[in-house]
Amino acid sequence: MERDGCMAAGKIRILQQIKKYITAALLLLPALLICFPVFLILTGSVMDSIELGQYLGPVFSGEEGFIRWKLMPDYPTFSHYGRLLFMTPAFFVLFWNSMKLVVCILAGQLIVGVPAAWAFAAYRVRGSRTLFALYVVLMLLPFQVTMLSSYLVLDRFSLLNTHGAIILPAVFSTFPIFLSYGGFRAVPVQLLEAARIDGAGELRIFMTIGLPLGKSGLLSAIVLGFLEYWNLMEQPLAFLEDKALWPLSLYLPEISWTQAGFALCASFITLIPAAFVFVLGQDYLEQGIIYSGLKE
């Protein structure tokens, strides 16, 4: 009897294990779907042009049959990388444009946005909550709605067709304020009061208590900001006429389909900085997403 009971318990345990593996498999299935594009880009970028032409022929030159693909290319080659890295100076110009834009925007956002976030988190004066609500609304307005007003003001400051036209409006975006605010809110008010009683000035409180304790919000703003501005599209299309000023994100669509391998290779290189930041800042990214969910 007792043995039977034991065996039944064992069976239940095994069933539970199996159930767990099935859920895990079900959860990983969409994950495979998510990784599929990365796989295509990676294998395609080391494929010989002729081989790639055969596989993609049906899609882009109207041949019969379906697109095909190989797990491992028959004729692996790094010629696309060679061409891109050593024979395409334009690629580097745009790559550095992108870097410059992203770094300037993020630096500006930190200088302007972080103190503002601290102001909202650490002080309460009449109207401050209304002002914060206004900031949230501004954060939600899509670019196209403010495009005309941005254009007019950039025109007045004669910033059009310069990198300033992209950087300045982005620096005053209210999204990083919203994220950093989430981090600063975690700092206990009692701590600030204690510091005041001990005679610390407001700036000193911000630098020595606010920043170290609330930094995760601002770090997440940096990670999310990088991913966002590495993808810049609307702003440069509207405000930059000179293609030499464009960021990398607008270069890829310009490559024609006859050079698919080259395009895939450029895609892969575009992906690297974003993936790098993603891996480094993943914990902050997650924190930031959760902070952005905090209620004011």
Next chain:
Amino acid sequence: MAYGGRAQLLWRNRKRLPFLLFLLPSLFGVTMFVLLPFLDVVKRSMQTAVTGEFTGVKNYGVIFHNQAFLLAVGNTLRFTFVCIPLLVLVGLLIAFPLSTFKNAGLVKSVYLFPLAMPTATIVLVWKMVFYRQGFFNLALTKLGEMTGLWGPVAVDYLSTGASFWVLVASYLWKNTGYTVVLWLAGILAIPNEYIEAAKVDGAGRWKCIRHIILPNLKGSFYTIVILSFLNSFKIYREAYLVAGSYPQENIYLLQHLFNNWFVNMEFDKMAAAAVCVGAVLLVAIILLQRLWDREE
């Protein structure tokens, strides 16, 4: 509530000067680059485009009889109302089983990764998947052969009404990750005692979910809706890169229209439409926040 305590503590210390000093750079920039220019746009919405004569609400009348505007508004609304419920639900369905896992880190990173994928890169893959002879039709045809239920499938998803669903799929692909993270944070924040107590009282799994977990997730729900809304505007990038300024009519969004008006310098219509969209957004956000506040 903890938050109320914090607010009261903050009120005790009304420091107008440091608040203003911390906020000043941001407030200055936002006023210069967003608020004042937008007022200018409101003024322009009541003028002719070139001569600047006052026309009252004529521009508003014009856009509401404009076919392109009505089409774009319809598509944008359809996209919003299809995507957001779908995303919220899919996220929840994934977050539930994931919340029982001890180390869900890897799965979460995989789901978040699409956030880091540059749009231009994705578009390349989209074309390979959704063109007439692409991977999607290949898979469908193979499935048809295997089950014998249907013959070869040859739909060009990007030039028929199905393009709308391609956009929906690509939105889900990109945004499921952060929705899952937000739901997870919400689920894990529910005190375990609640669930244990319900179990002791004899509640089954479903009862627990319906009466304990779901009601406690209302706060997360509003956040997720707002953020999904914010991100739903970004789908324009994919739509634009796949199909250009004049895509198939089912995916002609407001953003396309604004862009085309901008290029054709039809600033009068653009200003009127911007004011309308801004007003609708403002009302929607205020309503959402009302609902949100009442819940807490």
